Amino acid sequence: MSDAILATTDLSRRFGGLMAVASVAIELHRGKLHAVLGPNGAGKTTLINLLSGDLPSSRGSIRYKGDDITRLSPDRRSRIGIGRSYQKTNIFQAFTAFENCRLAAQSRAPRPLAIATDALRHTPVCDAARKALAAAGLAERGEWIASTLSHGEQRQLEIAMVLATAPEVLLLDEPLAGMGAEEARRMVELLKKITPEHAILLVEHDMDAVFAVADVITVMVNGQVLESGEPAQIRASPAVRAAYLGEDAGAGDLTERGSRA
Amino acid sequence: MKRSKIALLIALALLALFPLVGATFYTELVTKVMILAIFALSLDLLVGYTGLVSFGHAAYFGVGAYALALLAPKYEAANLWLTLGAAIGIAGLAALLVGMFVVRVKGIYFIMVTLAFAQMFYFVFHDTKFGRGSDGISMNFKPEATIGGVNLFDLGNPTHVYYLVLVALLAVFLFLRALLRSPFGRALQGIRSNEHRMRSLGYPVYRYKLASFAIAGALAGFAGYLSAMQFGFANPELLSWHQSGNVLLMLILGGIGSLYGAVIGAFAFVALQELYSYVTTHWQLLLGATIIALVIFLPGGLASVMGRFKRTLVGEPEDE
Amino acid sequence: MTTSRQQPPSRRARMNALAAVAAALVAMAGLTLPIDSALAQQQKVKIGLMLPYTGTYAALGNAITNAFKLAIEENGGKLGGRDVEYFVVDDESDPAKAPDNANKLIKRDQVDVLVGTVHSGVALAMAKIARDTNTLLIIPNAGADEITGPLCAANIFRTSFSNSQLGIAMGKVMAEQKKKTAVTITWKYAAGEESIGGFKESFEAGGGKVVKELYLPFPQVEFQPLLTEIAGLKPDVVYAFFAGGGAVKFVKDYAAAGLNKTIPLVGPGFLTDGTLEAQGDSAQGLLTTLHYGDGLNNPKNNAFRAAYIKAYKTEPDVYAVGGYDAAQLLIVGMNAVKGDTSKRAELVKAMAAAKIDSPRGSLALNVGHNPIHDIYLRKVEGKENKVVGVAVKNLTDPPKGCKL
């Protein structure tokens, strides 16, 4: 618990009768990638929304670097270093890819009173944006309007925008969904490269990717944490296999059966 | 890129030379249209660039006009610079105060709430002693524009007023163009495109929208001041919701989301009004039908105009 | 920064947009270029009619225009020997557009005389423009006291009334009828406040007491709460200032609340003028004061009514009288200078000293160029406001603040 940069206790969220997330305790550590697995409707996206502040929690608390941020607004949480991407692409469709990242980078140096200067001449921000674009593999797509990018490229833009805000904690909601094999491979490399300086929470269905990058894995079912631990432990765990694959889970290894079609 | 620069200069030259050619009536008419263009520009900052559709923007136009009328001393000329500064400040403050209420709501609520607040301002000037009642205020003396004793220009002379307003229009246009390229302006446009993502990227969206609302209010106050200065007259009808509707219409005519659109919209709207009232006394029927046709038959509705907005933003900023 | 992949068609769109600006400017300039005729004497007298032809006061605008033209026709269609040309602008009763509309007539059409209007907010703007441009202005209706008070000018005349005049007349009558207490009620707008002021001034001078002044926001017509308050106060008389739809509703609500049986309702002529058909029997017996009424048996009035009905197939009203006298006043002035509008001082002097035989009776102008005329007491009988007496003979309101 000691050096956890982000930790939750009894974090819950109720929608009417449904407990979407039920008293989840999860920890994120700097330099570690914590993957969250689970069938659809397990409450993974709701969990991310609670951590990012997009959704207020019904019960429990979230501590970040020792402070309680349970009541903090989404923009305040982002400013103190919690960046997130979205499962459903949520970008500035009308702007160029570069402008998307530039706006993200600008949030760290907003300079709202400098209304006489041209934002494009503010090099630190523009450089950060170009660096993020390159990191996400969109270097030559800078001038394209976001709405004209392919679905996979838009997913890359999502990641580029989060990186552009130079966060300490990254909450990634199914970043690989919709990406081609090549783009997915590049993204896994990127995740490995950036894990050392960030604390990453990765929600993802792609088993190969998860087991390739995850330091810790948590499996969630019906809003509750079924089991959490090292990848090997999760892979071998009967409870996970039963819940995840249904009752007749054979002896087969979780990864081949579970890899996404 | 070159050609649009030339077109801009031609239009500017045309406007600059107009008073020498046109008779006094037209000079004063074009002066009024330029004041309406400033008013439309101020609203475009809200509607076209921040995505806040205000249906009560005339309130701050009226506050600017009344600031001059109420501050002007009865038996001598007011100082232009002092009263102008006060008018812009008071209008901006009024927009800030109302903004605190209205910026918290979105979409249809925003439209209706801004309308209701504008009506509240209308009644303050129409009903109370402070507002001098329904017949409005007429000033005996036009403000003086003196710097160090030297009287720069005489506001009684329509040509001087024309050039003062032309300079004002240019100043507001360039100010907004610079503002929209600044980090603050870009953030506003981000809010218009995807407010939710801007918040999750760390932008205090409420404060940006409030600032935009206040700046737009201040600029509307500037236009209101000029309109009261032109004829030395302020009346509660300046704040009527028809004025708020007309300025929204100017944006639609000219094309939302482009500074040119606001200026062109103002000219097109007044030209339309003059043309129709010249044709028949029932000109409002024609104007109403035109509005309806515009909304329905404009290809792809406003999107086609919006499309132009997206592309202009994307191209070189100087494209504006 | 490389130009973006899609060459934005917007540049072409903006090009023709800028062309639109040029076109709009030329259209406005070319549309109504004034025809500068340099001929002096035979040239037509240009009359600018700025009246409401749309909106709530449209009926009044038409009545004034009809009567004005009737008077000119009766003068052989001439003014001081010169033919007449009309320039008409619809002021829409919108004060925000008043300066431009006035300028259309004064600066674009260069009219010799401006006639208008009904709405006092618009009239005040016209008076300001007329003072700034020294244009001859005749106001056939708007009753704002200021126009012939603090804002009076040599070139501004009025042929209708001032709001306080009608109040002063009714206050005097009520005091004479030994009414002790009164309640006044009106919309919160200048015309109402001035009329109430006049009533209070003469009623309290005659020994009465206005116990309460009730107001409601303009143009709201929900009177029920204030009628309840009047019933509670039980004054000897209620003085109400409303016009048009508001007048119809107030009189009907007043009767529906049974107040007309116990507390008499009085007011200026506008409470019942032109609205009797809509008010029906709720207005029977109601006393009003106005400088005109039904059953005024004088030769000029009978001739005027006959001519008006022949020409326009409807009964003339007090607004028509205002328009008719505006023309008569102009005729007197133009005859004195034999049509030479450049002799402004002489023209104005003649008009100020004019003694007009108006359908209302004798009409003269006070120092501030506001009418001095008899204010009649009228009583509603059937569909008419029957003149039952003269409330005040040759009433002139004190020109407060006029430095003419």
Next chain:
Amino acid sequence: MDFYSFLIQLLNGLQYGLLLFLVASGLTLIFGIMGIINLAHGSFYMVGAYMAFSLSVLTGNLFVAIVLGIVLSVALGVVLEWVLFSHLYKRDHLEQVLLTYGLILVFEELRSLIVGNDVHGVAVPAIFNWSIPLTETLSYPVYRLFMSAVCVLLAVALYLLIAKTRLGMMIRAGSSNREMVQSLGLNINLVYRLVFALGVALAAFAGMLAAPVSSVYPGMGTGVLIICFVVVVIGGIGSVWGALVAALLIGLADTFGKVLIPEAAGVTVYLVMAAVLLWRPEGLFRRV
């Protein structure tokens, strides 16, 4: 103000509130169900009033005129929805505001072209044309009580229609997810046309019912419109229940505002609105 006149003022406030609800219900219905802001709502109120006048002159009986008027206004609603408003569903609120703003100008001029600019009265039907004496000087017109009763009946009818009937269920479904309902094979366009016509008929009916009291004059529509907005905004857009509560609140605020603080009578209603919005920005009964 003694207790007895307080009671009468309370009655005045409730009666005005109920009338406000009658006028505002059509506006909030059309918006709540179809997501369309209709600035021309005041014009339908005016059309109703003028219909009451001309039809009652023709038929000699107000009730017959009202029935005829409702049929005509439903027809008007169907035509308008088909010709104009069907274009508006996909458009954003700004375009709806502008199109209906244009409609106001058109209706105002058509009225002046067809019926002229004079002020007209509509006779109160004989059976209601008397008053109940409350104090020795004040008596209460029975027609106003009749109007209040009709308003209450209408509120109940509207509630039942929306909550209990099949049409109501279809309307509610249509308003929350138009595409889904369409895919279920339900002719949602017909339902929308019906709802719009109902909204127009409600506004016209309010005009007709109130005509004997309000009388009929040019520009009567715009005055009603702004107060309707305030009621709908306070009540929570789309919530018929909210509109009823808000209308009563505004009726009382306006009544006591005029009597207690005449100086600020015009502004009281907006102060109440500001207070409510400070507390609940989306109005009292925001229909989620």
